[in-house]
Amino acid sequence: MKELELKYGCNPNQKPSKIYMNEGELPIKVLCGKPGYINFLDAFNGWQLVKELKKATGLPAATSFKHVSPAGAAVGLPLDETLAKIYWVDDCGELSPLACAYARARGADRMSSFGDFISLSDVCDVATAKLIKREVSDGVIAPGYEPEALELLKQKKKGNYAVIEIDPDYEPAPIEHKEVFGITFEQGRNELVIDDELLANVVTDNKEIPEEAKIDLAIALITLKYTQSNSVCYAKGGQAIGIGAGQQSRIHCTRLAGQKADNWWLRQSPQVLGLQFVDGIGRADRDNSIDLYIGDEYMDVLAEGTWQNIFKVKPEVFTREEKRAWLDKLENVALGSDAFFPFGDNIERAHKSGVKYIAQPGGSVRDDNVIATCNKYDMAMAFTGIRLFHH
Numbered sequence: 001m002k003e004l005e006l007k008y009g010c011n012p013n014q015k016p017s018k019i020y021m022n023e024g025e026l027p028i029k030v031l032c033g034k035p036g037y038i039n040f041l042d043a044f045n046g047w048q049l050v051k052e053l054k055k056a057t058g059l060p061a062a063t064s065f066k067h068v069s070p071a072g073a074a075v076g077l078p079l080d081e082t083l084a085k086i087y088w089v090d091d092c093g094e095l096s097p098l099a100c101a102y103a104r105a106r107g108a109d110r111m112s113s114f115g116d117f118i119s120l121s122d123v124c125d126v127a128t129a130k131l132i133k134r135e136v137s138d139g140v141i142a143p144g145y146e147p148e149a150l151e152l153l154k155q156k157k158k159g160n161y162a163v164i165e166i167d168p169d170y171e172p173a174p175i176e177h178k179e180v181f182g183i184t185f186e187q188g189r190n191e192l193v194i195d196d197e198l199l200a201n202v203v204t205d206n207k208e209i210p211e212e213a214k215i216d217l218a219i220a221l222i223t224l225k226y227t228q229s230n231s232v233c234y235a236k237g238g239q240a241i242g243i244g245a246g247q248q249s250r251i252h253c254t255r256l257a258g259q260k261a262d263n264w265w266l267r268q269s270p271q272v273l274g275l276q277f278v279d280g281i282g283r284a285d286r287d288n289s290i291d292l293y294i295g296d297e298y299m300d301v302l303a304e305g306t307w308q309n310i311f312k313v314k315p316e317v318f319t320r321e322e323k324r325a326w327l328d329k330l331e332n333v334a335l336g337s338d339a340f341f342p343f344g345d346n347i348e349r350a351h352k353s354g355v356k357y358i359a360q361p362g363g364s365v366r367d368d369n370v371i372a373t374c375n376k377y378d379m380a381m382a383f384t385g386i387r388l389f390h391h
Contacts, residue, residue, distance in 0.1 A: 027170035033162035043141040046119030054121035061121040062101035064113040071112035074104030074239030099127040104239040143168035199382040206380040213357040220336030229389040234261040276312040330354030338388040340364040344373035
């Protein structure tokens with residue numbers, strides 16, 4: 001198959017639409033559903049991300065994409081009891097490594113992952129398919145599917161769920177093209193390999209970056225490689241915990257990603273774990289309620305006449321002081337940036353979310369200020385010398 005006709009492009013009025021190869025055949029098979037233009041953009045970007053994560057770590061990897069940027073990305077490390085609970089998989093029994101990777105990728109920012117497109121580095125097994133089947137999602141791409149897993153996925157959306165199989169051996173041409181306003185752009189593909197060598201130039205007083213932190217920094221940098229710029233990524237424990245994508249200002253990236261990382265940690269607090277939801281409440285409604293409860297608009301779920309529809313018992317207000325005290329327990333977070341930090345204010349914000357290890361290109365005229373701010377908090381920061389813009 002050299003080409004595949006699509007229903008429409010980015011929007012319904014953009015017709016005709018298709019994907020095609022100038023030479024050779026498409027490296028994919030559509031096993032179910034009818035993926036759209038944006039689905040394929042998410043699928044192909046996500047596939048590159050998980051393929052690189054698997055190569056860098058040796059672990060199965062998954063990512064949850066929305067609008068051509070990852071909402072989450074992770075490798076298949078086991079889940080502890082708390083993470084299993086906040087990712088709503090504590091009722092699933094033992095999970096496979098690939099299922100753990102997707103639970104982490106989906107669970108880091110469940111608000112953003114609602115209606116995601118999933119990419120898996122390995123053949124989709126039954127455990128992973130069962131997780132996918134219960135979530136609101138547009139589709140999945142993987143190098144293969146176990147027969148029972150495929151049957152489960154074909155049951156989603158009344159048989160219209162998009163299931164794509166990609167040839168894991170496919171390698172694109174070294175030069176890539178795209179058109180904007182009728183004009184063709186050409187560039188060499190970003191074939192940069194992200195490994196420990198990028199972390200060798202540690203410029204802070206603290207030179208110690210342990211192996212676990214190196215894995216988290218690799219996850220952050222590989223995630224950024226496929227995130228619309230400007231972008232910043234916080235990572236911990238084998239997964240992205242906060243991604244700030246497509247912001248014009250670096251500090252806004254750092255704040256956005258930091259707020260998402262904070263929310264990930266606040267969801268693990270006793271106040272949130274102790275919430276008693278009414279029977280039958282939907283997963284999306286639980287996610288929305290938690291997001292409001294831990295934010296500044298908490299009265300939207302605690303107001304009289306409203307809380308009764310959400311909780312069995314009215315929760316106490318999660319005060320600003322209580323949240324700050326819990327956030328102060330978050331530590332050893334890794335942070336990657338796709339371009340240099342121009343000011344130390346980014347480091348100040350990162351510190352509030354427990355950041356200890358940083359990887360960024362360096363090259364700002366204020367590098368000295370950025371380094372000094374890291375030294376103030378005993379952070380270890382590596383200058384990679386490599387920018388990771390993606391558009």
